[in-house]
Amino acid sequence: MSTDCIFCKIANKEIPAHIVYEDDDFIAFLDIHPRAPGHVQVIPKKHYRWVWDLPNTGKGGIGDYFAVAQKIARAQQKAFGTDWILSRIVGDEVPHAHIWVFPNPEVDGDKDDFEENKKKIIAALVQ
Amino acid sequence: MSTDCIFCKIANKEIPAHIVYEDDDFIAFLDIHPRAPGHVQVIPKKHYRWVWDLPNTGKGGIGDYFAVAQKIARAQQKAFGTDWILSRIVGDEVPHAHIWVFPNPEVDGDKDDFEENKKKIIAALVQ
Numbered sequence: 001m002s003t004d005c006i007f008c009k010i011a012n013k014e015i016p017a018h019i020v021y022e023d024d025d026f027i028a029f030l031d032i033h034p035r036a037p038g039h040v041q042v043i044p045k046k047h048y049r050w051v052w053d054l055p056n057t058g059k060g061g062i063g064d065y066f067a068v069a070q071k072i073a074r075a076q077q078k079a080f081g082t083d084w085i086l087s088r089i090v091g092d093e094v095p096h097a098h099i100w101v102f103p104n105p106e107v108d109g110d111k112d113d114f115e116e117n118k119k120k121i122i123a124a125l126v127q
Numbered sequence: 128m129s130t131d132c133i134f135c136k137i138a139n140k141e142i143p144a145h146i147v148y149e150d151d152d153f154i155a156f157l158d159i160h161p162r163a164p165g166h167v168q169v170i171p172k173k174h175y176r177w178v179w180d181l182p183n184t185g186k187g188g189i190g191d192y193f194a195v196a197q198k199i200a201r202a203q204q205k206a207f208g209t210d211w212i213l214s215r216i217v218g219d220e221v222p223h224a225h226i227w228v229f230p231n232p233e234v235d236g237d238k239d240d241f242e243e244n245k246k247k248i249i250a251a252l253v254q
Contacts, residue, residue: 052200052212062197063190070189073179085179089214092231104219 007096011045018118020075021125025060026068030114031100037109038076038117039102042069048097051089065099072101075124079117080107134223138172145245147202148252152187153195157241158227164236165203165244166229169196175224178216192226199228202251206244207234 009015010029017029020040031039044065048054055061073085084104091098109117136142137156144156147167158166171192175181182188200212211231218225236244 050210050212051214052197052204054197056194056197062193066189066193067183070179070181070183077179083177084218085177085216086218087178087214087216089212091211091213 005047005094005096007041007043007094007098008047011043018114020118020121021068021072023068025064028068028072028101030118031102034102034111034117035100036102036105037107037111037113038080038121039100039111040072040076040121042072042099042101044097049095050091051097051099053097069099069101071125072121075121076101076103078124078127079120080109082107132174132221132223134168134170134221134225135174138170145241147245147248148195148199150195152191155195155199155228157245158229161229161238161244162227163230163232164234164238164240165207165248166227166238167199167203167248169199169226169228171224176222177218178224178226180224196226196228198252199248202248203228203230205251205254206247207236209234 010017011027019029021028026042026044028040028042031041044054054065076085077083080103082103086102086104088100137144138154146156148155153169153171155167155169158168181192203212204210207230209230213229213231215227
């Protein structure tokens with residue numbers, strides 16, 4: 001862990017976030033500058049600089065990472081009534097691996113209503 | 128397979144492409160409208176409408192898919208001398224699952240020199 005890393009602090013619950021999913025290796029929370037309602041960041045709890053730095057195989061590796069991203073995407077499909085879910089891996093804004101997963105801009109809803117969008121995604125995840 | 132699907136035709140070698148990687152389940156080739164040198168599309172050979180439609184587990188599923196995307200990204204890191212490799216999943220342009228994987232715009236090289244960029248990526252993949 002990098003002590004100055006904001007995403008490490010979110011993973012360690014030192015900074016609050018609108019968390020929608022968590023398991024042993026990954027955590028997913030709403031982006032504070034959403035492109036669309038329910039825009040999620042999926043991150044590994046362990047500190048990696050880039051998405052591509054995760055192990056290629058095994059528990060907590062790249063396959064598990066995108067299986068979590070897919071769970072979020074499928075929950076967003078249900079929560080926002082659309083099949084079209086986008087994703088981006090950029091990586092220069094925060095130096096901790098992160099995947100954006102977000103509904104297309106045509107979906108209904110207020111992208112800044114974090115409590116409501118969090119509730120919708122969590123409800124869809126447990127369906 | 129969808130008979131009118133351009134990506135199914137590329138997967139079946141009915142349409143030529145600058146293929147840089149192929150296995151049982153996936154194929155990767157240079158995008159014809161590159162954002163950067165060595166911009167690759169990674170697609171499943173089987174027809175799925177969206178990336179999120181792939182199986183969540185098992186051979187040929189979402190984990191294997193992104194393990195291939197990671198192989199491409201790591202080859203691009205070597206081929207273009209950068210750690211910063213971006214990815215996008217959009218999905219409305221071609222109705223067959225596809226992931227863009229491409230170096231950041233600051234890398235050197237001619238993005239339209241497909242033969243050269245293909246050679247560089249293949250050379251880095253076999254290292």
